[in-house]
Structures are given as C-alpha cells and as structure tokens.
Amino acid sequence: MRLHIGSIIVLICGLTALIPGLMVLFGFGGWVHDLLDQPIGAIALLVIGGSCMLAAFFPLLATYLTRREQGKPPFEDDGEDGSG
DSSP, X not given: OOOOHHHHHHHHHHHHHHHHXXXXXXXXXXXXXXXXXXXXXXXXXXXXXXXXXXXXXXXXXXXXXXXXXXXXXTTOOOSTTTTO
C-alpha cells in the first residue's frame, strides 16, 4: 500500500508547518519575524501541521478499514499488477 501523490504533498506541507511551530514553541522564532515570537503562533502552526499530517494518512486508514470490513488482508495487493 502506497501513499498517493496528493497525500505526499499534504504530508510535506504538514512537516513544513510543524518545524517552524516547534521552533516558535521553543523560543527560536523571534529571529525570523516579530509575529513568530508569540506562543499563539506556535499553537496555530502545530495545529495546522498536525491536521495536514492526519489528512495525509487518512486514505490509508480508510483503505485499511474498508479491506478489514470486507475480510481481506489489510495491506496486501489483490494482484492488480496483471501477474495473476
């Protein structure tokens, strides 16, 4: 099971929001901009990054739950590559 390209893009966007959020939370955001010196900015960036990370992995969760409900092995291919 692989991540779709859209999920990879959202995952990268989430990571690019989490990293500055952690920097601001630990007090290193003031040298970038005055607005990043406030803790509410860190909370906002962490929430944005977390929601992007969860959105990136949602298709995997939906596929896992659907396959489990159908009684199929959760992370095995059905032979869609034409070899069987």
